[in-house]
Amino acid sequence: MIQLPSYKLIDWPFKDYTYIRDLIEFEGPILVHYMNEKSHALYYWVEGDSSVNRWLCFGVTLSELYDYLKQNISLYDLISNKEREAFYITDIDNELKYGNFQMLNGYSIPEEYMPDKDSYYISELPDFYDDLFRHLDKDSYLEFMKMREICLEIKPHKNSPHGDIVSMTDSIDFLNGINNSYKNFVAFKFYNTYKDRYSDAKALLKATNKIIEASELRVVGAQQHSFQISVATDRIIELDPQKEYNDFSEGIINQYHDDVLSIDLNSEETASLLIEKYDDETRNKIFQPLIRIINNTNCDLSIIDKRKNKRKSFSKINPVIKSKILQKTPRPQPPDDLKKVFYTITLELNENTDLTTISKKEIQQSTLFSKVSQAAQQEIQKFNFDSFTVIFKRPILLDYVSNDNGSFSISFPPLNIEVTGTARNNAFEKVMDAFESLIQRDYLSKVPQKKENKAFFEQHVSEIIFNQNI
Amino acid sequence: MNTKKTLLVFFLLISGHNSNPFMPVFKHKNDINIHAQVNCPPIDAVEKEQDAYRFVNEPITNNDFLPHTQLGMAPRQTSPSHEKCSRCALSMFSSIESAQKTYDSIPKKSKFRYTHIAKGLIIKPDGILHPPVPNGHFDFFEYDGVDLTGKFSIIKPLS
Numbered sequence: 001m002i003q004l005p006s007y008k009l010i011d012w013p014f015k016d017y018t019y020i021r022d023l024i025e026f027e028g029p030i031l032v033h034y035m036n037e038k039s040h041a042l043y044y045w046v047e048g049d050s051s052v053n054r055w056l057c058f059g060v061t062l063s064e065l066y067d068y069l070k071q072n073i074s075l076y077d078l079i080s081n082k083e084r085e086a087f088y089i090t091d092i093d094n095e096l097k098y099g100n101f102q103m104l105n106g107y108s109i110p111e112e113y114m115p116d117k118d119s120y121y122i123s124e125l126p127d128f129y130d131d132l133f134r135h136l137d138k139d140s141y142l143e144f145m146k147m148r149e150i151c152l153e154i155k156p157h158k159n160s161p162h163g164d165i166v167s168m169t170d171s172i173d174f175l176n177g178i179n180n181s182y183k184n185f186v187a188f189k190f191y192n193t194y195k196d197r198y199s200d201a202k203a204l205l206k207a208t209n210k211i212i213e214a215s216e217l218r219v220v221g222a223q224q225h226s227f228q229i230s231v232a233t234d235r236i237i238e239l240d241p242q243k244e245y246n247d248f249s250e251g252i253i254n255q256y257h258d259d260v261l262s263i264d265l266n267s268e269e270t271a272s273l274l275i276e277k278y279d280d281e282t283r284n285k286i287f288q289p290l291i292r293i294i295n296n297t298n299c300d301l302s303i304i305d306k307r308k309n310k311r312k313s314f315s316k317i318n319p320v321i322k323s324k325i326l327q328k329t330p331r332p333q334p335p336d337d338l339k340k341v342f343y344t345i346t347l348e349l350n351e352n353t354d355l356t357t358i359s360k361k362e363i364q365q366s367t368l369f370s371k372v373s374q375a376a377q378q379e380i381q382k383f384n385f386d387s388f389t390v391i392f393k394r395p396i397l398l399d400y401v402s403n404d405n406g407s408f409s410i411s412f413p414p415l416n417i418e419v420t421g422t423a424r425n426n427a428f429e430k431v432m433d434a435f436e437s438l439i440q441r442d443y444l445s446k447v448p449q450k451k452e453n454k455a456f457f458e459q460h461v462s463e464i465i466f467n468q469n470i
Numbered sequence: 471m472n473t474k475k476t477l478l479v480f481f482l483l484i485s486g487h488n489s490n491p492f493m494p495v496f497k498h499k500n501d502i503n504i505h506a507q508v509n510c511p512p513i514d515a516v517e518k519e520q521d522a523y524r525f526v527n528e529p530i531t532n533n534d535f536l537p538h539t540q541l542g543m544a545p546r547q548t549s550p551s552h553e554k555c556s557r558c559a560l561s562m563f564s565s566i567e568s569a570q571k572t573y574d575s576i577p578k579k580s581k582f583r584y585t586h587i588a589k590g591l592i593i594k595p596d597g598i599l600h601p602p603v604p605n606g607h608f609d610f611f612e613y614d615g616v617d618l619t620g621k622f623s624i625i626k627p628l629s
Contacts, residue, residue, distance in 0.1 A: 002579070019549035024575050025607045026525075027538040027561045028546030031575065043548050046577045053546050075575050094544050112579035122571035123606040 001047060001054055005108045006089060009101035013088055014041050014057060021128075023069075023121065031075065033065070040065055044075075046113040052091040052099075056113055058082060058106075063146075066133050068121055072148070075119040083107040145220045145232040150257050151304040152178060153228040157297065166227040169450055170299050174227065177289035179217055184285035185256050186215045188278065193248060207245075215249050228304070260286060261303050265294070265317050271324040284326050291317050291326065297413045298452065319401045320374055323409050323420075340402045340424070342376035345369075376400045385436045386467065393462045398431060400424070414456055439464075496597070497612040501539040501558040510555035511611045515600035520592045522562040522610065523569040525584035528624055534584075535560055535618045559609035560618075562592075562599075566625070568606035573628050581628075590622035 017034035023042075024030040032043040042065075044056045060068075060078070067073045073081070083106035091100040154174045156162055166174075190211045191204070198204035214234070221230035233253045264270050265287070274283055294301050294314045301314040317325075347366045349358075379395035401409040403420070408427040411418040417434045421427030442453035443461070496502060502510050526534040538545070538557040545557055563569035569587050592599065597612040612618065 019551045022552075024572060025556070025561070026572050026576065027541070028557055029548065029552060030546075030572070032548050034548075044577070045546055045580070047580050048543050048546060050542055051544050053544050055548060092548060096547055096550065110579075113577050115577055116574040118571075119575040120571060121575075122568045 001049070001052075001091070002110055002112060004089065004102060004104050004110070006102035006104035009088070009103050012090060012098055012101055017041055021126070023123075042078075044079075052093045054089060054091050056109065057088045057090065058085065062133065067148075069125055069129060071120045071122075073120075074117060075115045075121070076117045079106070079109065079114065145218060145234065146230065148253055149220050149230040149232040149306075150253060150261065151221070151228065151230045151306055152261075153223075153226055153302045153304060154293070154296075154299040155226040155302070156299055160298065164226045166299060167452065169452060170296060171227050173296065174293050174299070174301075175229070177293040178231070181260065181286050181289040182217055182253075182256055183212050183215075184282065185260055186212050186252055188282045188286065189252060189255060190245075190248065211245055211249065214245075215252055217253075230306075257303075260290065262312075265291065265325065266315055266321055268321060268324070271321050274325055275327075280327070288326055291322055292416070295322070295413060296416065319399055319409070319411060323401050323403050327403060327405065340406065340408070342373050342400065342402060344371045344373065344376060374402045383432055383435055385432070388439075388467060389465045390435070390439060391462045391465070392460050394460070396460065400427075415453055495614050497614045497616065498537050498539070498558050499614070501537060502555070502611075505539055505545070505554050505558055510558060511598055511609075512555065512600045514602055515598040515609075515611060516602045517594040517598050518592075518602075519594065520599060520604065520608075521564065522590050522592045522608075522622075523564070523566050523625075524560070524562050524588050524590070524622060525569070525573065525628065526586050526588040526622065526624065527584060528586050530588060530619050530622055530624065532617075532619060534588075534622075535612070556609050559600075559611050562608055562610050564604040564606060564608060570629070572607065584628060586624045586627050588622040588624045590618065592621070596621070 014034060017036045017039075020033040020035055022029040022032050028045075029043075030045050034041045034043060040060050040062060041057055042060055044058075045053060046056045047054050058079070064073075064078060064081075068075065068078045085106050086103055087106055087109060089100070089102040089104065090098045092098055152174075154166055154170060156164060156166055156170075187208055190208050194207065195204060198207070216233070217231040218234055219229050220232050222228065231253075233249060263274075274287065277283075278286065293299075295316050297316075303312050303314075304310070305312075345363075346368045347363065348368050349355075349362075349366055377397045377399055380392070380398060381395045382389055382391040396412065396414075399411045399413070401411075403409060407420050407422055408424045409418065409420045410427045410431045412431070412435075415435075415438055417431060417438075419427055419430035419434060421430055438450075438453055439457060442448040442450050443457040444464070448454040496511070524534065537560055545554065546552075547554075563572065566587060566589070573581065573584075573587075592610065595613065596616050596618070597610055599608050599610045601608060
């Protein structure tokens with residue numbers, strides 16, 4: 001028998017536990033489930049000789065047991081995740097006598113005692129376990145949910161005057177965005193998984209709505225300042241008594257993590273893959289809310305893997321790639337002469353040159369350098385609306401993007417304005433409408449809907465001149 | 471006449487599972503008699519055709535078809551509830567996936583002496599198995615005179 005870095009024990013900690021069943025068998029039991037009124041333990045056979053067999057025994061929560069038996073984690077994972085917990089050793093002889101009690105720390109378990117990493121539970125679960133898991137108590141329920149949580153965090157941008165404290169508006173936007181993105185992902189996945197089972201579109205829609213409701217994200221943890229939440233989905237036993245969709249609902253949050261949150265949204269290759277994988281509407285419904293959160297200039301989004309103590313921060317999405325991900329299906333490509341790009345030309349001229357009268361020859365002679373791009377910025381000093389004119393203290397910058405399908409996108413991130421138009425003028429009109437609406441709602445109104453917008457206008461607006469004719 | 475009938479009925483009643491005195495006996499009956507005795511094999515064990523997967527060595531020999539009682543190892547048990555009968559049977563699997571996954575779950579030190587997975591077709595004259603509808607691991611009680619080495623072929627090494 002292997003010599004272990006362990007502590008001798010006088011008594012056996014699981015002596016009041018009752019045998020339940022063998023979970024793995026080969027020439028006798030390999031893994032055995034024990035429990036008492038409140039707790040569970042597993043006995044794992046690790047080695048034996050002609051006189052004794054050695055068992056590695058450890059406590060498990062109901063949710064850990066559930067995750068193992070439902071093949072969410074392997075036996076290797078189950079043991080490894082407990083490296084900071086106590087394990088117990090006993091040698092049992094031919095007469096069923098327990099002896100040589102030892103305790104060792106999880107991180108001291110020798111590699112020879114570990115199963116393979118792929119040691120997933122394989123057999124069908126007897127009904128006993130369905131009943132057992134159905135009656136998870138409140139504490140175990142939360143623990144069960146936390147086993148499958150995704151942890152997300154938004155943190156105010158480093159220049160924020162509010163330190164680590166996130167505004168209510170940004171928090172609400174964040175929660176709504178994640179929830180909407182996730183629900184649309186669930187709908188897409190469910191449709192693709194089950195569409196062949198339904199001949200009736202109405203029944204499929206009803207089932208889809210049921211699964212969306214049942215798979216809704218639940219907040220299982222939260223942290224004050226720099227708004228951090230952990231979300232998970234529940235089992236849907238009550239809504240799905242036949243467990244028809246059990247496997248689907250249990251794996252969907254992991255799929256969302258892998259297919260949506262873990263991908264590099266700033267990659268051209270990813271954008272192309274997303275276009276291939278999802279139709280326009282679905283792609284927009286899933287990724288637009290998420291990109292909106294990521295590109296919020298007030299906050300930075302991260303996803304945290306608590307078990308591995310790792311964090312992934314989301315970089316703001318490049319406007320060109322964002323437009324690609326969120327674009328509608330390109331209509332037949334416009335002829336080349338209708339595709340628009342931006343030329344930025346730097347001219348060296350005398351200070352008082354009248355640009356309206358400058359000749360083509362003078363432009364050619366005075367050009368220092370030029371740049372071609374699908375993106376450009378326009379300075380705006382004032383907007384003239386029907387009822388008023390707004391003048392800014394310093395010019396604000398609008399981001400222009402010329403899309404491959406001939407459309408134009410204009411954005412102004414400080415106010416979360418993003419519009420797309422079939423032509424530049426059309427897009428610009430939409431931007432003006434957006435500004436007019438926000439100024440009226442958040443700057444001129446006595447009760448602004450978004451205080452951040454009001455603060456922006458107070459900081460940047462020089463004056464508002466109302467049209468006297470109104 | 472009546473006495474003979476009575477004796478025959480009594481014999482059928484006391485011979486347990488082998489209700490027909492002309493049925494084959496089990497190859498490892500001595501182990502059953504010593505270690506299990508009662509309700510072994512289980513009353514609902516059945517004869518049937520069944521694909522079976524077993525851990526073996528290469529080449530396959532009779533040593534690959536010994537029950538646990540003949541391996542020189544202490545019986546593996548943690549509770550009186552543990553079935554001693556299983557030790558007198560051969561552990562087999564109804565699918566290669568369940569065989570592989572069980573092997574993955576065995577601790578590294580104790581992955582036995584087996585190196586490969588073999589597949590065979592068990593038929594009714596070979597013995598009885600339990601549970602009657604296997605879904606993964608099952609116990610196989612071989613009849614006397616059966617040679618399983620010729621019925622199994624290696625299909626893959628154990629990873």
